[in-house]
Amino acid sequence: MNQNPRPSFELSRRQLLRYSGIGVAAVAGSSFLTACGEDGGGGGGGGGGPQASGGTLIHGATGGGAKDTIDPHQPVTAADIARVCNLYEPLLFWNNNYELEAALAESVEPSADAKTWTVTMRQGATFHNGQPVTAEDAWLSIRRVADPKAPLSAGGQLSQIIDFESSKVVDEATLQIVLNTPYAILDSLLAEYTLGIIPGGEFDPANPVGTGAFAYESFEAGKTSTFTKYADYWGDAAFLDELVIQDFADDNAKVNALQANQIQTLDNLPYNLIDTIKGAGGGVLEAQGGQWTPFTMRVDQAPFNDVRVRQAFRLIVDRQAMIDQTLSGYGSLGNDLYAPLDTAYASDLPQREQDIDQAKSLLAQAGAEGLQVELFTGDDIGSVAVPAANLFAEQAKAAGVEVKVTKKTPFYDDDYLSYTFAQDFWNTRNYIPQAVVGTFPPEQGGTYNETHWDNQEHRDLVNAAAKEVDEARRAELIRDAQEIEYNEGGLIIWGFRNQIDAHASNVQGLEPSKYLPLGNYKFSKVSV
Amino acid sequence: MTQVATLPDPLAEVAPPRGRSGGAAWGLWLARRLGLAALTMWLVSVLVFVATAALGDPVRAILGRDYDSNVARRQQLEDQLGVGDSLVSRYLDWLGGLVTGDLGTSLANQQPVWGQISSTVTNTLVLVLLSALVMIPLAFGIAMISAHFRRKRPDTVIQTVLLALAGVPEFVTGILLVALFSTSVFNIFPAVTLVAPGGSPWDEPKGMVLPVATLVLAVTPYVSRIVRATLLEVLDSDYVELARLKGIPEPVVMRRHALLNAIVPGIQVIALQLAWLAGGVVLVETLFAYPGVGKQLVDSVRNHDVPMVQALSMIIAGVYIVVNLVADVLSILLTPRARTAISS
Numbered sequence: 001m002n003q004n005p006r007p008s009f010e011l012s013r014r015q016l017l018r019y020s021g022i023g024v025a026a027v028a029g030s031s032f033l034t035a036c037g038e039d040g041g042g043g044g045g046g047g048g049g050p051q052a053s054g055g056t057l058i059h060g061a062t063g064g065g066a067k068d069t070i071d072p073h074q075p076v077t078a079a080d081i082a083r084v085c086n087l088y089e090p091l092l093f094w095n096n097n098y099e100l101e102a103a104l105a106e107s108v109e110p111s112a113d114a115k116t117w118t119v120t121m122r123q124g125a126t127f128h129n130g131q132p133v134t135a136e137d138a139w140l141s142i143r144r145v146a147d148p149k150a151p152l153s154a155g156g157q158l159s160q161i162i163d164f165e166s167s168k169v170v171d172e173a174t175l176q177i178v179l180n181t182p183y184a185i186l187d188s189l190l191a192e193y194t195l196g197i198i199p200g201g202e203f204d205p206a207n208p209v210g211t212g213a214f215a216y217e218s219f220e221a222g223k224t225s226t227f228t229k230y231a232d233y234w235g236d237a238a239f240l241d242e243l244v245i246q247d248f249a250d251d252n253a254k255v256n257a258l259q260a261n262q263i264q265t266l267d268n269l270p271y272n273l274i275d276t277i278k279g280a281g282g283g284v285l286e287a288q289g290g291q292w293t294p295f296t297m298r299v300d301q302a303p304f305n306d307v308r309v310r311q312a313f314r315l316i317v318d319r320q321a322m323i324d325q326t327l328s329g330y331g332s333l334g335n336d337l338y339a340p341l342d343t344a345y346a347s348d349l350p351q352r353e354q355d356i357d358q359a360k361s362l363l364a365q366a367g368a369e370g371l372q373v374e375l376f377t378g379d380d381i382g383s384v385a386v387p388a389a390n391l392f393a394e395q396a397k398a399a400g401v402e403v404k405v406t407k408k409t410p411f412y413d414d415d416y417l418s419y420t421f422a423q424d425f426w427n428t429r430n431y432i433p434q435a436v437v438g439t440f441p442p443e444q445g446g447t448y449n450e451t452h453w454d455n456q457e458h459r460d461l462v463n464a465a466a467k468e469v470d471e472a473r474r475a476e477l478i479r480d481a482q483e484i485e486y487n488e489g490g491l492i493i494w495g496f497r498n499q500i501d502a503h504a505s506n507v508q509g510l511e512p513s514k515y516l517p518l519g520n521y522k523f524s525k526v527s528v
Numbered sequence: 529m530t531q532v533a534t535l536p537d538p539l540a541e542v543a544p545p546r547g548r549s550g551g552a553a554w555g556l557w558l559a560r561r562l563g564l565a566a567l568t569m570w571l572v573s574v575l576v577f578v579a580t581a582a583l584g585d586p587v588r589a590i591l592g593r594d595y596d597s598n599v600a601r602r603q604q605l606e607d608q609l610g611v612g613d614s615l616v617s618r619y620l621d622w623l624g625g626l627v628t629g630d631l632g633t634s635l636a637n638q639q640p641v642w643g644q645i646s647s648t649v650t651n652t653l654v655l656v657l658l659s660a661l662v663m664i665p666l667a668f669g670i671a672m673i674s675a676h677f678r679r680k681r682p683d684t685v686i687q688t689v690l691l692a693l694a695g696v697p698e699f700v701t702g703i704l705l706v707a708l709f710s711t712s713v714f715n716i717f718p719a720v721t722l723v724a725p726g727g728s729p730w731d732e733p734k735g736m737v738l739p740v741a742t743l744v745l746a747v748t749p750y751v752s753r754i755v756r757a758t759l760l761e762v763l764d765s766d767y768v769e770l771a772r773l774k775g776i777p778e779p780v781v782m783r784r785h786a787l788l789n790a791i792v793p794g795i796q797v798i799a800l801q802l803a804w805l806a807g808g809v810v811l812v813e814t815l816f817a818y819p820g821v822g823k824q825l826v827d828s829v830r831n832h833d834v835p836m837v838q839a840l841s842m843i844i845a846g847v848y849i850v851v852n853l854v855a856d857v858l859s860i861l862l863t864p865r866a867r868t869a870i871s872s
Contacts, residue, residue: 058722065827066636066644066836150600218725221637221644222827223819226725246722246817249827252703253720253817259711260719280711 051508051527056242059523060254060266064247068221070208072196073145073152078267078517079247081193083225085521086243088196088210091119091138092187096287096513096520098341098428100187104133104197104211108190114182114469119175119190125234127199128215135175139167140201142177145194154194157433157445161186182467184474185432193516213238213524222247239509239527258282258502264528265510267517269502271328277502285519287512288332289499290341290428293384295375295392295492296450298420303368307488312362316399317392318354319494326387327497334493337482338438339431341514344475346482359399372402376422378411384497385411385423417450424450428496428514431478435462439485451490458484504528550871557870561856565849572845573626577619580834580841587611590635590832605635609834626842632835636828641839645824649843651729652813652820656805658736659743664798667748671755671794672782678760687756690749698746699811705738705745706815720817729818739816743809747801754797758790792859799855806847 064079072088075081091105107120125133145151146158166178179186189195199209208216213235214227227243246263248254251270257263259280269277274284297304297313304310314336323331332340335351363369377389386407393403408415411422426434439453440446440462458481465477485491501518503510509526511519519525580586587605605611610618625632631641670686677683693701710719718735730736762768763786771781810822821840828836860866 065831066634066824066833067831068637220725221639222824224723224725248720248817249823250814250817253815256706256711256719256815257722257817260706260715260717262718262720262722 051239053239053527054241055239055528056244057240057265057507057523057526057528058244058246058263059518060248060257060263061245062248062251062254062266062268065222065249068219068247070205070216070219070225071203072141072198072208072210073154073194073203075153075194079245081516082245082267082518082521083219083227084196085193085212085516086214086227086245086523087208087212087216088198089212090191090193090195091197092191094191094193094515094520096511096515098514100191103191104138105190108187110184110186110469112469114184114186114467115179117177117179117186119177121173121175122234123173125211126232127211128209128230129199130232131199132172133197133211134172135169136172137199137201138197139169139175141195141197142190142201144201144203152194154189154192157436158189160445184465184467184469185430188430188433193520213522214240214243217242233524236524238524240523243523255502258504261504263504264507265501265503265518265523265526267501267521269500271330271500274328274330274500274502281505283503283505283507283510285501285503285510285512286330287499287501287517288341288514289497290339290514291497291499292334292338292426292493292495293382293388293497294338294424294426294494295388296419296422296424297490297492298450298452299488299490300452300454301420303366303371303373304420304490306366306368308362308366309368309371310488310490312359312366312368312399313396313401314352314492315355315359315362316396316401317492317494318395319352321395322388322391322494325391326384327495330498330500331495332498334495336486336489336491336493338426338491338493339429339434340496341428342430342478344431344478344482346479346486348479349483349486354395356398363399363401370400370402372404373421374404374406376406376408376411376415376419378408380410380412381423381425385425388494389423417448419450422450424448431482432462432466435481436466439489453485453490455484455488553871558857561853565853568849569842569846573623573842574619576838576841576845577622580837581609581615581618581622585611586832586834608633608635622838631839634828634833634836636831636833636836641835645821645836645839645843647728648819648821648824651818652806652822653847654728654730655736655739655743655818655820656802658740659747659805660798660802662740663744663748663751663801666744667751667798668755668787668794670748670752671759671790672787674752674756675759675763675786676778676782678763687753690752693745694749694753697811698742698809699815701745702738702742702812702815705742709738721819722817723819739812739818742812742816743805746809746812747805750801751794751797755790755794758793759786762786762789788862792862795855795858795862799851803848803851806851807844 059082061077061079061082063077067076069075069080070083070087072084075084089103091103092108093101093103095101102122104122104125105119106122108117110117119135119138121133121135121138127133142158142162143164145153146155146162148159151159161179161181161183163178163180168176170176177186196210208219211234213230213233215230217226217228219225224247225245227245229238229241231237248257248266251273254263254266255269255273255277258266258277259282269284277284295313297310299305299310319333323329323333333351334340335349337346337349339345363371375389375393377385379386389405393405396403426438436445437447439449439451440459441454442449444459461477461481461484465474465481468474468477499512499517506528507526508528511525513519586609587602590605610621622632629642631645633639634641634644670690674683674686706719708714709717717737718732719738721729721735721739723729724731768781768785771785772778807822810826812818813820813823821844825837825840828840860870
């Protein structure tokens with residue numbers, strides 16, 4: 001139906017695991033969050049002039065179907081995430097700049113050894129049923145997510161580090177979380193959108209209650225859900241009276257609906273339709289993002305067990321061409337390092353560029369001239385993967401490397417994690433949690449260590465950073481860990497995808513966010 | 529007009545012979561057809577069940593890599609699907625539920641299947657019905673005009689347009705209609721169907737226009753071309769020639785003599801087309817975000833939602849069988865020779 005490749009936001013089951021997995025992120029800002037003010041009112045987004053109150057906004061969400069859920073702790077598709085973000089709120093927020101902000105907690109502070117964390121609840125926040133939000137509700141919600149027997153999306157890491165016996169609710173407004181190991185970035189785990197606080201930690205599908213700027217009205221899986229403005233919201237109340245979230249299985253239908261003024265916003269606009277929307281007078285919201293589709297080389301298998309071959313392959317890639325051709329130019333350059341949104345991202349390391357001569361010479365040194373390798377790819381990695389693989393094969397010819405691209409359906413089967421040379425998909429995440437899940441041995445938390453990277457020195461640095469409360473010192477440790485990966489790692493990270501969303505011309509108050517589409521789906525700031 | 533009455537009327541003349549034997553013969557024939565329909569449904573149920581439940585391991589397909597790690601969920605799914613029981617007893621359980629109207633529980637969201645598909649089935653049937661109401665008179669009208677002007681310019685133009693329409697896939701027609709009437713050129717009709725919670729797609733009648741138009745444009749060429757071809761054949765026949773020689777006006781010849789005899793192949797092709805539409809025109813439903821059977825079936829297959837797939841397959845098969853049965857009955861009632869054959 002579509003001739004043009006388009007970024008698909010459909011999630012495979014494994015991608016789901018990844019979106020959820022260990023929460024996103026290590027800390028950017030200070031762990032000491034005093035009530036830094038929520039920015040006053042909605043900023044100007046679309047047009048000029050003050051924002052008007054009232055009205056209904058219909059949001060066209062990508063994906064969704066019979067599996068849709070309104071459970072605060074198990075969202076999967078973009079439609080689920082949009083609903084959850086407006087109905088529920090976590091203790092902290094990731095703001096548009098991917099920094100932590102106070103939400104239902106006024107502060108989340110660690111002890112000097114990062115083993116005991118004190119959560120101070122916001123005064124005056126209420127649930128949609130009128131009850132005040134207490135530390136007890138927060139603790140029971142965390143327990144639901146981090147149940148060691150069946151941890152939910154945000155609870156993977158939490159369930160392992162929380163000492164459930166020693167943690168306790170001190171009073172109405174104070175929760176003390178005790179860990180069984182020092183963990184300096186617990187606050188970042190508590191800021192996930194998948195960790196909304198619900199009364200008593202109990203989710204009632206028939207009557208979902210949260211604290212967000214919009215309260216539940218109706219929900220039909222795969223179709224429509226409606227929400228009404230919550231007048232007693234603790235922050236700035238929403239401009240809109242009603243929010244409708246409509247599922248769209250098809251990108252064309254979604255874009256047509258926007259053009260016909262049937263919906264006012266949509267997430268994940270296909271790149272090839274950007275000009276169509278702009279031409280029709282609609283608005284396009286572009287945000288720097290952190291999604292990446294790396295090539296993965298197994299460092300424990302020939303030919304990639306020779307670091308020179310790995311470096312040669314990293315020099316073969318023409319990164320800008322990758323971005324131009326597979327992301328239609330809507331991306332930023334990668335430097336074989338992940339977590340570009342982390343404040344400790346090693347941006348001082350020189351940008352790696354295509355250097356065929358150097359690559360040839362490295363291959364010659366490694367005795368690997370005329371190398372032939374098989375590159376595994378598949379549609380279920382995402383729409384970027386197969387074109388990127390084909391482009392790599394093309395680029396490798398210049399260095400005398402013959403790459404045979406093998407498209408597997410499905411890619412994520414029992415062979416996944418054992419391919420010698422393949423691709424993978426990752427959403428944005430800060431350095432420490434990403435390093436653990438992607439580069440540690442499986443028994444130490446590396447669930448998706450595609451490259452079979454096993455480097456004690458690197459691991460020690462990451463572990464030390466996770467325990468380090470001092471931010472500057474932690475950044476230093478993270479930088480050193482990144483340098484090891486930059487010099488020896490098995491990942492070719494050529495770029496990061498930008499987030500593109502669209503809105504009608506009359507929509508005001510939208511701001512691009514690095515975290516989630518459409519300014520973290522915060523429709524409370526939006527007016528029509 | 530008086531001459532008309534003297535002509536043999538194909539409908540009036542060969543009515544089934546009255547009397548005990550004729551009625552009994554009709555009853556017997558209908559019973560046989562219904563029995564055959566039931567038998568077909570049963571065979572379909574076996575096929576559907578074998579294809580969805582018995583081949584492969586649905587639980588493994590649903591859980592994938594979690595099969596070994598998530599024991600609780602596996603247990604729950606296996607209980608729900610009755611994996612431990614023998615194939616025959618599972619089939620009989622399922623068939624029993626089907627006959628008593630209990631379609632089971634969806635694996636994807638643990639809601640009763642019927643509650644989820646009843647509205648989509650209705651939506652699809654309404655869409656098909658509306659399309660049929662527009663399409664049938666349109667197709668016959670076009671065929672009559674075309675046959676009337678046979679091999680003259682209007683006929684050539686009509687045939688070319690119909691052939692072009694038949695050659696374009698229905699979703700392309702849909703995309704063009706949307707671009708023309710809702711996004712790029714005019715902004716008259718909604719581009720997609722937005723259904724308010726608890727509402728129906730036809731709550732906003734304007735929203736039905738483009739989906740119906742797309743389906744009508746997709747189906748009309750086939751029906752129209754078949755009817756035209758039959759009409760031409762009939763128009764060449766001796767009795768039409770005779771009617772003309774008797775001086776009956778051409779419109780009357782066309783309506784009463786030709787059309788009635790050309791209607792039977794038309795009914796058959798309409799039935800096939802409608803059944804095809806009822807099976808869910810996934811692409812059209814997707815394009816207009818119309819909450820119909822096709823989209824739901826695709827979603828269910830993707831979710832490995834066995835009970836939903838089974839229920840939807842059975843309903844689609846049921847529609848095929850009913851539509852074809854109705855078409856057969858109509859055809860026979862309209863074919864004197866077949867009528868006599870049955871009643872004698």
